[in-house]
Each structure stands twice: as structure tokens, then as C-alpha cells.
Amino acid sequence: MTGTIAEVAFPADEFALGKTLDALDTVRFDIEQVVAYNRNQFMPFVWAGTDDRLGVETAFEADESVRDFQLIGGFETESLYRLEWIKDIELLTQILVEENGTVLTASGKDDTWYLQLLFSEHDAVTRTHEYCRCRGIDLDLQNIHEFSKGRTERYGLTESQRRTLQLAYNTGYYSVPRNASATDLADSLGVTHQSISEKLRRGHSNLVRNTLALNE
Known part of the structure; x- marks a missing residue:
């Protein structure tokens, strides 16, 4: 069921x-x-x-x-x-x-x-x-x-976006001052800087749309 x-x-x-x-x-x-x-x-x-x-x-x-x-x-x-x-x-x-x-x-x-x-x-x-x-x-x-499909579906995230956002959080990308750059994330995942930027933007967009903006 x-x-x-x-x-x-x-x-x-x-x-x-x-x-x-x-x-x-x-x-x-x-x-x-x-x-x-x-x-x-x-x-x-x-x-x-x-x-x-x-x-x-x-x-x-x-x-x-x-x-x-x-x-x-x-x-x-x-x-x-x-x-x-x-x-x-x-x-x-x-x-x-x-x-x-x-x-x-x-x-x-x-x-x-x-x-x-x-x-x-x-x-x-x-x-x-x-x-x-x-x-x-x-x-x-x-x-x-x-x-x-578990918790990520509730927030509209793909598995790739979830992993990227989780890595960004864990490595201090969102810290002030920032402890990790987008380049650091790209190197950790073995992808390009552009790919990381796109995943972060789309992940953020999905999170906002399915939480803060869901009922607007």
C-alpha cells in the first residue's frame, strides 16, 4: 500500500x-x-x-x-x-x-x-x-x-540534489564565513563546477517551492 x-x-x-x-x-x-x-x-x-x-x-x-x-x-x-x-x-x-x-x-x-x-x-x-x-x-x-520515494520526494529533490545539498552543509559551504567553495564540492563529487552550481540552484529552488512557497 x-x-x-x-x-x-x-x-x-x-x-x-x-x-x-x-x-x-x-x-x-x-x-x-x-x-x-x-x-x-x-x-x-x-x-x-x-x-x-x-x-x-x-x-x-x-x-x-x-x-x-x-x-x-x-x-x-x-x-x-x-x-x-x-x-x-x-x-x-x-x-x-x-x-x-x-x-x-x-x-x-x-x-x-x-x-x-x-x-x-x-x-x-x-x-x-x-x-x-x-x-x-x-x-x-x-x-x-x-x-x-522517501523524504526527498516530499521536498521535490532528486537523489543527486539531496547528496549535493547534504555535502554542502556538512563541509561548511553554508557557514559564515564559508568553509568550502563550490569548487571543493565539485572536486569531492568528481564533477564540474558548473554541474555543482546547477544542482545547488535546482535543489534550492525545489526546497523553497515545496516548503516556504508551497502555500503562497
């Missing part, structure tokens, strides 16, 4: 933090982890990408989907909160409880949530989509692909 990854989008007012996203339309929220305490109660850990902590907490207090929140850590440009949602999140119940799925990534901005979901089987995606259709949940299924 092969796992399946589904990338979906849906309106925030059909999920959670609808008023918060509307009030803070330039702020991006990333769910770090969702803890299910029982079938209908979920407590997510959410990153708020802004230095306006007061604005975030004021929005949480006014958001009818938030029962309570706790600041876990505050940093210069982002803060981590644990939230308790007051409403029954039907979609999470279907994904996490009924289909034994996992939320790999979840980001909210403007009025939309973007989720990357992992299911143990392809039919679970079909059932989840049908569940949403029957209940009027506007789930936009943007992409589906099989989870079959």
Missing part, C-alpha cells in the same frame, strides 16, 4: 481563524502541530508571522473560533501559540479521526487555508473530498501525488 499526499485549499470561515485572517490580512499563520484530545477537540500550535503580538492576540480574543490561547514563545518576527478551538472542526475530524490522516503542513493567509495532507491510501482522499462536497465545505483539491 502506498501513501498519498493531497494539497488542498478552502475558505478560512469553513475551518478556523476566519476573523483573525480577515483582520490581519498581511499575516501568515502556520500550524506547527495539531493535538487531538478527543474526537471533537483539537489544540493546534500556530506560528503567527508578525512582530505585532498585541494585534494577533487582540484578533484571537475577537475570533469566535478561538476558546483560549497561550503564548508559547515570542520572537522578533514571529510568535508560537497554542490555541483551543471552540468550534467542532468537521474537516479535521474527518482527516485525523475517520481517515487516520496526518497534516504535514497548514498555512493560512488572507481568507484561505492551505493544507498538505498525508493519507495511508488514495481512496481516503476520495472519501474526504466526497465528505466535504456532501456537507457544503468548499474544498479545492489542488494536487495529489503518491508518497513512495
